[in-house]
Amino acid sequence: MAERSPADAASPTAVAADRIQGFYINLDRSIDRRRAIEAQIETLGIGHVYKRFPAVDGSKLAPIGRMKPGEVGIFRSHHDVLAGARKGGKFIHVLEDDSLLSEFMLPAIGLALGRGMFDRFDVIFTDIGGIDDFRIVRDLKHRYDEIVPFRGEKAFYDKLQLIDLARFNFAAMSSYVVSPAGADRLLAIYGKEAKRGLNMPVDLVVKREVREGRLRAACFFPFLTSINLGVAATTSGRTVHDSFLMMALLRYSFFVNRDLDGAAGKALAEVMAQTKPGAGDRHHEFIMTIMSYVLSKEFKPF
Numbered sequence: 001m002a003e004r005s006p007a008d009a010a011s012p013t014a015v016a017a018d019r020i021q022g023f024y025i026n027l028d029r030s031i032d033r034r035r036a037i038e039a040q041i042e043t044l045g046i047g048h049v050y051k052r053f054p055a056v057d058g059s060k061l062a063p064i065g066r067m068k069p070g071e072v073g074i075f076r077s078h079h080d081v082l083a084g085a086r087k088g089g090k091f092i093h094v095l096e097d098d099s100l101l102s103e104f105m106l107p108a109i110g111l112a113l114g115r116g117m118f119d120r121f122d123v124i125f126t127d128i129g130g131i132d133d134f135r136i137v138r139d140l141k142h143r144y145d146e147i148v149p150f151r152g153e154k155a156f157y158d159k160l161q162l163i164d165l166a167r168f169n170f171a172a173m174s175s176y177v178v179s180p181a182g183a184d185r186l187l188a189i190y191g192k193e194a195k196r197g198l199n200m201p202v203d204l205v206v207k208r209e210v211r212e213g214r215l216r217a218a219c220f221f222p223f224l225t226s227i228n229l230g231v232a233a234t235t236s237g238r239t240v241h242d243s244f245l246m247m248a249l250l251r252y253s254f255f256v257n258r259d260l261d262g263a264a265g266k267a268l269a270e271v272m273a274q275t276k277p278g279a280g281d282r283h284h285e286f287i288m289t290i291m292s293y294v295l296s297k298e299f300k301p302f
Contacts, residue, residue, distance in 0.1 A: 010114065011110070012106075012107040012108070012109075012110030012111045012114060012157075013106050013107050013110055014110070015110035015111075015113055015114050016049070016106045016107070016109045016110030016113060017046070017048065017049050017106070017110075019090060019091055019110075019113050020049065020090055020091040020092065020093050020109065020113070020177065021049070021085055021088055021090045021091075021092055021093070022046075022049045022050035022051070022092075022093040022094075022095065023050065023051060023052070023053040023081050023085065023092070023093070023094055023095065024037050024041075024050060024051075024052055024053065024095040024096070024097050024099070025053050025055045025077050025078070025081060025094065025095070025096050025097060026052050026053070026054065026055055026097040027054075027055045027057055027097075028054060028055075028057070029057070030055075030097060032231070033097040033098060033231050034052065034097060036097070036098075036228060036230070036231050037095070037097045037098075037099060037101075037228075037231075038052075040099075040100070040101045041101070044101060044103060044105075044106070046106055049093075049106070050093070050095070053077070053080075053081045053084075055073065055074075055077040055097075056072075056073045056074075056076040056077045056080065057073055058070035058071065058072055058073025058074065059073070061073055061076075064197065064198040065196075065197040065198050065199040066199045066200075067198045067199065067200075067201070071201045071202075072198060074173075074201065074202055075190070075193075075198060075201065075202040075205075078094065078173055078190075078202050079187065079190045079194075079202075081094055082094070082178065082183045082186055082187055082190075083187060085183070086180070086183045086184070086187065089180055090180070091113065091118070091177055091178065091179055091180065092177070092178045092183055093109065093175070093176070093177045093178075094173070094175070094176055094177075094178070095174065095175050095225075096173065096174040096175070097231070098174065098227055098228050098231045099174050099175050099225050099226075099227070099228060100225060100226045100227060100228040100229075100252075100255065101225055102224050102225060102255070102256050102257045104151075104156070104157075104160075104224050104256055105126055105175075105224040105225055107157065108126075108157065108160060108220055108224055109124075109126075109177055111157055111160075112124055112162070112177070112220075117162060117218075118179040118182070120216065120218075121162075121164075121179075121182075121216045121217060121218045122178065122179055122181065122182030122185055122186070122215050122216045122217065123176050123177070123178050123179075123182050123186070123206070123215065123216070123217040123218075124162065124176065124177045124217070124218050124219065124220065125165070125170075125172075125175065125176045125177075125217065125218070125219040125220070126175040126176065126177070126219070126220050126223065126224040126225040127172070127174065127175055127219065127220075127223035127224065127225045127226050127251065127254075127255065128165070128168075128170040128171070128172050128219050128223075128251070129170070129171050129172035129174075129227075129247060129248070129251045130169060130170050130171030130172060130203075130207075130247075131169070131170070131247075131250060131251065132169060132247075133169055134291060134294065135294075135301070136168070136169075137250070137295075138294055138295050138299070140221065140254055141254075141295060142297070143161065143221060143222075144221075144222050144254055146159070147159045147160065147161070147221075147222055148222055148256065151256060160220060160221070160222070161220070161221045162218040162219070162220060162221070163218060163219045163220075163221050164217075164218050165210050165217040165218055165219055166210060166211065166213070166216075166217075167211070168219075169207075170207060170219070171203045171204065171207060172203055172251075173202055173203045173206065174225065174227065175224075175225040182215075182216075185214075185215055186206070186215070189205065189206075189209050189214070189215065190202075190205070193205050221254070222254055222255065222256040223251070223254050223255045223256060224256055225255070226251060226252045226254075226255035226258075227248045227251060227252060229248065229249075229252060229263055229264060229267060230263060242271045242274070242275070245267060245271060246268075246271060249264055249267060249268055252264055
């Protein structure tokens with residue numbers, strides 16, 4: 001984030017607090033999630049910036065098109081929070097209630113605002129999921145290793161990167177900042193999608209629009225937020241499928257404040273203890289050895 005302007009003289013946190021309105025989407029019945037994210041907001045001292053937005057309860061809706069009731073509820077929630085907040089004329093930061101926040105989140109948003117990054121992008125995510133390209137995983141790992149050692153220094157914010165998502169495979173809408181013009185674009189996109197019959201979850205709609213050039217999006221890297229693994233570990237009282245958890249763990253591994261030996265390491269060990277992927281499969285082992293080399297510094301992209 002090397003671009004600068006006179007606004008850099010102001011505190012980035014103060015810039016963000018003055019120029020954005022923040023919301024966390026939360027179902028009335030999801031009391032534990034509300035408590036978890038409110039505790040984080042209180043600890044970070046940003047309660048004056050963020051407030052609760054009541055989510056649309058998908059369990060009370062009928063399916064529409066190919067969308068399940070829960071997906072319809074999520075779609076409508078992301079639409080409604082922008083529709084209501086747009087009247088304020090500020091930048092809008094939307095969080096889902098299973099987000100894990102960091103102390104770097106608000107200052108980085110303030111820097112992006114002060115340095116005019118929203119002249120280039122309609123939406124800036126603070127983290128994303130759906131990363132399934134091994135070449136990208138390798139690239140992100142090396143970027144992370146180069147940036148995070150500066151986390152406790154001023155230089156961290158200059159080394160912090162914005163990844164243009166135009167050709168990036170991504171998903172998730174758990175944390176993103178939208179400019180006023182970007183909010184208008186998103187609302188127009190959501191309106192057109194609703195007229196088509198809502199056949200695609202909101203995150204996939206946004207990804208499609210970004211890849212087809214109708215929406216400009218980027219993501220901070222390393223990720224300034226992630227999935228709160230303790231909250232996201234269950235859905236409606238049921239354990240989330242291990243495949244989802246493993247992708248969430250991969251995403252969490254690029255979080256600026258990750259702890260690979262804590263809850264994340266325990267969750268990974270528990271999943272792996274229950275399954276032996278590729279056991280006895282020589283081809284599987286062969287591929288995994290190659291992937292290990294590709295992740296190493298010895299591998300040279302060509």
